Amino acid sequence: MTAPNNHLTLGPGAEFDAVRATIARWGAIARGTGDDGAVLDVPAGLKIVVSTDTSVENVHFRRAWLTPEEIAYRAGAAAISDLAAMGATPLAMTVALTLPDNWREQSMALADGIAIIARDTSTPIVGGDLTTGSELSIGVTVLGTVLHPLVRSGAKTGDTLWVTGRLGGPLLALKSFERGQDPTPIHRQRFARPVPRLREAQWLAGRGATAAIDISDGVVSDAGHLAAASHTQISIDLDRLPLIDGASPEVAARSGEEYELLVTGPSTIDALEFEREFGIPLTVIGTVGKVGASGPGVVTRVAGASVPAPKGHDHFSVP
Amino acid sequence: MTAPNNHLTLGPGAEFDAVRATIARWGAIARGTGDDGAVLDVPAGLKIVVSTDTSVENVHFRRAWLTPEEIAYRAGAAAISDLAAMGATPLAMTVALTLPDNWREQSMALADGIAIIARDTSTPIVGGDLTTGSELSIGVTVLGTVLHPLVRSGAKTGDTLWVTGRLGGPLLALKSFERGQDPTPIHRQRFARPVPRLREAQWLAGRGATAAIDISDGVVSDAGHLAAASHTQISIDLDRLPLIDGASPEVAARSGEEYELLVTGPSTIDALEFEREFGIPLTVIGTVGKVGASGPGVVTRVAGASVPAPKGHDHFSVP
Structure with a gap:
């Protein structure tokens, strides 16, 4: 089902009433024909x-x-x-919402988020699906357009490894939440x-960026995906990771759901121009090298010497 | 995350192992770059x-x-x-699978389905998401291409209302399941x-079809969506509904998840040619008329006389 743009395009029924209320709440960002x-x-x-x-x-x-909006x-x-x-x-985006009874009162706040x-991000909501269930689940599918996609396999030997922003906030927030404490506002915001x-x-x-990945699993894990896809060895200098206030390099290395970008490309990219343009740093954190005897992968270093990789984030490994 | 087409494009981790196993099982119908x-x-x-x-x-x-494949x-x-x-x-399609622990052993059977x-349907699987959760949920987003889309709003006064196939099978199967009985093979198949x-x-x-909708909520409910979108009044002759063996017109009217097509268009469409081509009937079941004083909607008739509409299918109304 898609998001209709007025109240007439769906027939009667409680499910359709809930869909209509959501679409009305969304206003102009919801576009569709009711088809x-x-x-x-x-x-x-x-x-x-x-x-x-x-x-x-x-x-x-x-x-x-988190608040329902934030979720x-x-x-x-x-x-x-x-x-x-x-x-x-x-x-465009589509939203598949599984809404348990104990979340029904928050449905408009979820819609607001x-x-x-x-x-x-100027992304029209063009469709969706609303169903009951025993736990809240939000499935989002996004469509974009691109002339030349940035692909993971594009990283090349000799490239510089860059990262946007400052890392560690999400993991520090998570640790605070898990201890039953409030994160600092900066960590919470991240x-x-x-x-x-x-x-x-x-x-x-x-x-001239050659490859990119967003940091969802942690910078070291995600660098592993880049290395695997591009058949390279990626070296990360943990002591060069840009840190959010309060984060250690180890926390920054492991923090997932950052949604910062890990990018490979020429060393000539102007980090100061980037920072002026976007208000966040762009930092060199390593290099892309030839694949070693053990195959594609990531080497983590401190002061130039190899150290064991901090463990990343994996939903299936976390209880 | 997308479905990579080989085992090298994702880094290590249990979640990625599960994704890799699924993609290997899918074979050539899974296409992607691991990006x-x-x-x-x-x-x-x-x-x-x-x-x-x-x-x-x-x-x-x-x-x-049902078997996991069927689900x-x-x-x-x-x-x-x-x-x-x-x-x-x-x-293309993307698949978002929420897989509880008690479904893990069925994950390959689900992938097979x-x-x-x-x-x-020659639809490459180009992406997906795999997560744990407390209940099985399968979210599918499909993309298609079209030159001139068939839209719900296209139904016009004077159009004939057509339906493909024979209705009632899914509801009869559901009723059997709910009584703890095996449905007939035909009802089960539907x-x-x-x-x-x-x-x-x-x-x-x-x-020359002017509008179409697939029957997911029941033919009367879905006709309501067509009527609402096209601002018309749709009349359905319940005694003309094409029935699966064992179905009454009332069952056929209410049966949801049929995925047959309800179509409006000229009366001149050749139903015999359709049946020869596809091996299922195409049946005239009503007409599209001018919207009445009470607004767009559906009138159900038996032997030409109005009768109350059989109640449709609404997930939010069903316990």
Whole structure:
């Protein structure tokens, strides 16, 4: 089902009433015809990028930690961030919401969170699905357009490894939540309101970036994906990781759901110009080298000497 | 995350191992680059159609009723059917799977069910998301291409109302399951293995069909959506509904998740030619008329006289 743009396009029924209320709440950012599918024009010559992301209660978030708006915002931001990592421009999103009875009263707040990230990134909500269930789940699929996608396999021997922003906030927020404490406002903001780096990625792509990935599992884990896809060995200098206030290099290395960009490209990219343009740092944290005898992978270093890699983030390994 | 096409493109981790195993199982129908998003080419001049559908355990199905393959097949078929209703050709699908621990052993069977509907409809699986959770949920987003979409709002006064196939099977299967009995093979097949009417919709669009919707809520409810979108009054002759063996007109009127097509168009469409081409009937079941004083809606008739509408299917109203 898609998001209709007025109240007449669906027949009667409680489910449709809930859909109508959500769409009314979304206002102009919800676009659709009330048809079985939404119809989108694609400018000639551009490719479509598609990605899907699901946020499940007690797996990706706990209810006590965030407001409903923040929970929904994060779910949308995680998906949009995949478009950023590809250097794509958002075209549309669909939202599949599984809403348990004990979340019904928060349905408008959840809708608001989706609307905030949709508006912040100019991404029309063109469709969705609303169902009951025993746990809150927010599935977001995003479509973008791109001329030349930034792909993980593009990293080349000799490239410099860059990262946007400052790392560690989400993990420090998580640790505070798990101790039953309030995170600092900065850590909380980094966890609750991550910002997809859409314009940053396009800026970097325009300056010769060869590959990019968004940091969802932790910078070391995600560098592993880049290394695997590009068949390279990536070296990360842990002592060069840009740190959020209060973070150690080890925390910065492991912190997931950052949605900052890990980018490979020429050493000539102007980090000061980047910082002036976007108000966040762009930092050299390592290099891309030839694949070693043990195959593609990541080497972590401190003061130039190899150290064991801090363990990353893996939903299936976490109880 | 997207479905990579080999084992090298993701780094280590239990979640990625599970993703890799699924993708290996899918074989050639899974296509992707291992990037944050899948990149798709769109033929110039065509529009994109997108739709999303979620199937949740104990809301859309019960585990005891169907095999894991069938459960996953149905989830995919429901989404693909939305493309059929738009007259679109499948381009790609993404699969968001929430897999509780007590379903882990069935993960390959679930993957197989997705692969069957993907292969049956030539829909590459280009991305997905795998997460834990407390209940099985299968979210499928489909993308299609179309030159002239069939939209719900296209129904016009004077149009004939057509339906494909024979109705009632899914509801009769459901009733048997709920009584703890085995449905007849025909009813079970209609419930467990619905067939998206992709080629049928394109055939009908080519012969002047003005609007279409797939029957997911029940023919009367879905006719209500057509009437609302096209601002018309749709009359359905319940005694003309094409019945599956064992179904009454009332059952056929209420049966949801049929994924047959409800189509408006000229009376001149050749139903015999349709049946020869596709092996299922195409039946006139009513007409499209001017909207009445009470607004757009559906009138149900028996022997030409108005009768109360049989109640449809609404997940939010069903306990």
